[in-house]
Amino acid sequence: MPLERRLSRDMFASGELVALRQPCFTMGRFFEPGKYLVGELPDAAFEMGLVDKLPPVRGTSADVVPDTLEADQ
Numbered sequence: 001m002p003l004e005r006r007l008s009r010d011m012f013a014s015g016e017l018v019a020l021r022q023p024c025f026t027m028g029r030f031f032e033p034g035k036y037l038v039g040e041l042p043d044a045a046f047e048m049g050l051v052d053k054l055p056p057v058r059g060t061s062a063d064v065v066p067d068t069l070e071a072d073q
Helices: 043-047 067-072
Strands: 017-020 034-037 051-053
């Protein structure tokens, strides 16, 4: 019997950035794979094991440019 990977939203900090690995369909919205804040994703995504923690960033925070700033330039 395969192991089932079940997670909970409580395992992540409320403002943490996580990766959605697969598409997630809800009654009101479709979530594409990508990076989301924990609060933006439905509980179903966590319960189905579709969410992963992002790996730690190497370097200093001054070296990292948020995605929103890169798109504006």
